[in-house]
Amino acid sequence: PDFTVLSNSLEEVTLQDIKGKPAVISVIPSIDTGVCDAQTRRFNEEAAGLGSVKVYTISADLPFAQARWCGANGIENVETLSDHRELSFGEAFGLYIKELRLLARAVFVLDENGKVVYTEYVSEATNHP
Template sequence: MATITLQGTEIHTIGTLPEVGQKAPDFELVNTDLSTSKLSDYQGQKVVLNIFPSIDTGICAASVRAFNKEASDLSNTKVLCVSRDLPFAQGRFCGAEGLENVINQSDFKTGQFGKDYGVEIVDGPMQGLHSRAVVVVDENGTIAYAEQVPEIAQEPNYEAAINALS
């Protein structure tokens, strides 16, 4: 269990992020067209998991915009934006913003991704959503970087995540 804050008030996640150096847990998430994809679908590529509570909040939207900008310059890398939002909301946001360099993926059906990656919030007003975190997976499926953002209203360390890709 990780302790994080929401505007200074302590809340908790179901577990902790996978550790750097270990194999990334595979997952199945829903795409904006309602098809599903797994981490194993990206085998041989680097993957940035931009994890957040909801696309409809300012910081979450800012992280999607920031990673979309960075992703245009990254080779052999996919940026997956993961939340429990419905795929329709994710698609609407990126369509309205003209964001085409990130892949939105939803954990709305089972929430299993949130449990396996330790990011499901277990108490407080955001219970059931994902905490803000970034996980970088190398082309061999190994965790190269993991950041549990300590305050939900704070942006992740984009520079550290991007640096972990090299």
């Protein structure tokens, strides 16, 4: 499904922008929690060995918070994207938690055409994928 999120530089990013290379999308509730911190660090480590596969982390955090956290933690192999404005990614992928205005934890693998080829929904927010 299509979506629009924001990069750390406030540029709009859509599914169309992600197409062209295989992609892993790690979805987290908030970058400023222990489990989300650990998940993003792990995906950053794994991304270093994935060659042309692009790795993204999407949350409802503000782009400024994502950029600050990445800078402070040396995250260079994962691109963080913010769904805070419209929550269109959360809506499209069934991850929007309305009561909290956050996204549920999940992982998606997309092929080079943007087709979802693997999905993992994490049933408990405190668990890792």
